[in-house]
Amino acid sequence: MWNMIFGEILILIGVIFLFLGSLGVFRMPDVYNRLQAGTKCTTLGAFSTIVGVGIIEPSWFLKSLVIAFFLLLTNPVAAHAIGRASYKMGVKLTEKSVVDQYGEEKDE
Amino acid sequence: MSQAVSGLMWYIYAGFILLGLFLLFLRFILGPTSSDRVVSVDAMTTVTTALLVLFSLFFKRGIYMDVALVYAVLAFITVLAIARYFEGGL
Amino acid sequence: MIKKVLIILLFVLLGLSLYSVVKYNTFGEDKTVVARHYIDYGMKETGSQNIVTAVVVLYRGFDTLGEVTVLFLAATALGALLHGLRFKSKEKEPSSLIVSTAARYIFPLIILFGTYVFVHGHLTPGGGFPGGVIIASAFLLLFLAYTQKEVSEKTLSLTEGTAGILYVITGLLGLVMLNSFLANFLPKGIPGKLLSAGIIPLIYILIGFKVGAEMTGVLRNLKEEEK
Amino acid sequence: MKNISRWLYTAIIMFILWVIFTGKLDSEELIAGVVISLVLALFTYRYFTEKGLLNLTPKKIFCGIIYFPYLIWEMIKANLDVAYRVIHPKLPIKPGIVKIKTNMKSDLGKLLVANSITLTPGTFTLDIKDDTLYIHWINVQTTDTEEASKAISGRFERCLKRFLD
Numbered sequence: 001m002w003n004m005i006f007g008e009i010l011i012l013i014g015v016i017f018l019f020l021g022s023l024g025v026f027r028m029p030d031v032y033n034r035l036q037a038g039t040k041c042t043t044l045g046a047f048s049t050i051v052g053v054g055i056i057e058p059s060w061f062l063k064s065l066v067i068a069f070f071l072l073l074t075n076p077v078a079a080h081a082i083g084r085a086s087y088k089m090g091v092k093l094t095e096k097s098v099v100d101q102y103g104e105e106k107d108e
Numbered sequence: 109m110s111q112a113v114s115g116l117m118w119y120i121y122a123g124f125i126l127l128g129l130f131l132l133f134l135r136f137i138l139g140p141t142s143s144d145r146v147v148s149v150d151a152m153t154t155v156t157t158a159l160l161v162l163f164s165l166f167f168k169r170g171i172y173m174d175v176a177l178v179y180a181v182l183a184f185i186t187v188l189a190i191a192r193y194f195e196g197g198l
Numbered sequence: 199m200i201k202k203v204l205i206i207l208l209f210v211l212l213g214l215s216l217y218s219v220v221k222y223n224t225f226g227e228d229k230t231v232v233a234r235h236y237i238d239y240g241m242k243e244t245g246s247q248n249i250v251t252a253v254v255v256l257y258r259g260f261d262t263l264g265e266v267t268v269l270f271l272a273a274t275a276l277g278a279l280l281h282g283l284r285f286k287s288k289e290k291e292p293s294s295l296i297v298s299t300a301a302r303y304i305f306p307l308i309i310l311f312g313t314y315v316f317v318h319g320h321l322t323p324g325g326g327f328p329g330g331v332i333i334a335s336a337f338l339l340l341f342l343a344y345t346q347k348e349v350s351e352k353t354l355s356l357t358e359g360t361a362g363i364l365y366v367i368t369g370l371l372g373l374v375m376l377n378s379f380l381a382n383f384l385p386k387g388i389p390g391k392l393l394s395a396g397i398i399p400l401i402y403i404l405i406g407f408k409v410g411a412e413m414t415g416v417l418r419n420l421k422e423e424e425k
Numbered sequence: 426m427k428n429i430s431r432w433l434y435t436a437i438i439m440f441i442l443w444v445i446f447t448g449k450l451d452s453e454e455l456i457a458g459v460v461i462s463l464v465l466a467l468f469t470y471r472y473f474t475e476k477g478l479l480n481l482t483p484k485k486i487f488c489g490i491i492y493f494p495y496l497i498w499e500m501i502k503a504n505l506d507v508a509y510r511v512i513h514p515k516l517p518i519k520p521g522i523v524k525i526k527t528n529m530k531s532d533l534g535k536l537l538v539a540n541s542i543t544l545t546p547g548t549f550t551l552d553i554k555d556d557t558l559y560i561h562w563i564n565v566q567t568t569d570t571e572e573a574s575k576a577i578s579g580r581f582e583r584c585l586k587r588f589l590d
Contacts, residue, residue: 008117011162015124017504018155022128024511025151026135031143032561033520034135036549037507038151043544044504046158050176053165062445063173064161067180070307071157074184076543076550077300078150081191083551083561084294086143088195093520137202170448171322174315178324178332181308185335185342188297192342196291295553299536306469310439313461314446 003055010052017045030093031086039079046071118166125159146190153183244382246320246398254325255398256382262401263365266408270362273412277419290345301343308336316406319399326402330409337414341421354415361408368397368404428470435473436466475531492584496541499580503546510563521565525574527556528582541581 024037047068054064132155135148157180164172236249236257246252254262293301315322316329337349373379382396439462447454466473510518529535539550539558547563 085194
């Protein structure tokens with residue numbers, strides 16, 4: 001019974017983070033800030049949801065852990081690839097930005 | 109009793125996830141550059157993986173977890189392929 | 199602006215058509231006689247937990263052989279089409295260290311997962327075709343991460359040819375032993391165990407190898423460029 | 426000798442994953458798992474590992490187990506931070522790209538540092554060149570390379586150094 005309640009709470013937290021991540025992708029001003037929200041919040045949200053499901057059904061726990069780990073390993077790599085590709089494509093940073101040491105180095 | 113609670117919770121989960129997917133979809137249509145669209149697709153695939161795992165809980169079929177894992181693998185490679193294409197490395 | 203409205207309109211139309219499909223076709227009812235036979239007797243007759251697999255490999259096994267052949271023809275035709283054309287591509291941007299390192303560590307895991315999918319074709323959803331495609335996607339990951347990576351064409355065609363020939367030989371063994379092409383000549387075992395369902399796992403392993411090699415060959419052909 | 430150790434290490438990891446995938450301890454499944462992981466490891470160990478069985482010393486496993494809850498804790502902090510910025514009506518962000526130095530030597534170390542940075546408060550790795558990481562920071566506090574390195578990656582490197590070297 002307790003594992004049910006704990007799992008449901010974990011899933012609820014995860015789902016809320018998934019929603020916040022989506023909201024972040026919608027609201028942020030440029031590609032890089034969208035990646036910040038889209039990667040961090042959705043990764044933790046999915047992690048929490050999947051582990052919560054594993055806790056509710058103990059026989060699936062290890063498999064859910066494998067899926068969660070796979071997401072934890074691959075999502076940052078995908079985000080890095082998108083960010084790098086956008087910069088190479090010449091997507092501008094938002095006007096709010098204060099410093100760009102990557103671009104400075106490129107110009108020299 | 110617990111059945112009823114999980115039934116109610118299911119609607120809350122589905123509501124949050126659908127709302128999130130709707131926002132991502134709006135970003136997908138509005139996004140000024142193609143990079144924005146890829147970002148929203150990347151977030152969508154993560155949300156969908158979580159949704160597939162929730163489905164396997166809802167239908168009580170452990171086998172559906174495999175589907176979620178296949179989806180995670182293929183989504184990662186898709187996003188990577190698009191990013192590499194943008195970079196000019198394909 | 200008008201483009202975006204059109205996109206939204208297209209998606210609304212797609213949603214409506216999907217809705218009507220879901221609404222008017224009730225799930226799991228109105229079975230035909232054949233479908234009812236498969237569902238009622240399939241597990242007893244073949245020993246496979248996954249009825250779809252039993253239908254694909256045993257009840258319609260000959261059909262599947264045709265499908266594999268069609269896939270082979272498509273891959274060969276693509277190779278032939280691309281053979282004359284050599285695109286002079288510009289200098290390729292190498293991938294960053296993070297992507298290439300991650301690819302190195304993830305590649306074996308995807309291969310293992312693909313193998314798991316096609317070995318358990320008779321127990322879980324999936325089977326030879328999805329498993330082969332997952333393996334090919336692992337090779338795609340390598341191609342994406344390393345621009346110089348090359349898979350030798352000989353290995354690919356050898357794997358593919360051996361798997362295809364063994365598939366036909368399995369069918370012919372059935373013809374010799376039980377008077378029917380692709381008959382299930384091995385013991386059925388207990389449903390749910392790994393060694394059950396007769397020749398289904400055997401054939402699915404062969405299909406997995408064949409499809410994996412074919413799809414990798416397709417990717418390789420598309421990637422190839424002027425040396 | 427070294428190659429045999431690498432091969433066995435890959436096979437052990439694969440076998441553990443196989444048991445998790447199948448989810449039941451059936452003798453047929455276990456035998457199939459041993460055979461398949463040995464065969465697959467033979468083809469893929471060149472990609473998977475460099476040190477082989479040396480990765481399985483108790484000290485390293487212990488450090489790995491310690492590192493993981495730490496990463497999760499940092500992720501939770503990161504998410505609360507980003508969530509606050511997302512919900513706030515004015516979007517209080519001050520983004521920029523800074524560069525930092527890493528002390529990690531091996532490729533795996535760099536990968537893990539970059540991934541940890543991406544998952545933790547307000548930062549993600551934009552590019553990597555040798556030992557210089559370019560970080561997009563959602564709330565730039567300093568533009569000095571030394572200070573930024575300490576603020577962003579210092580915590581992880583102490584932990585990861587022990588785990589990898």
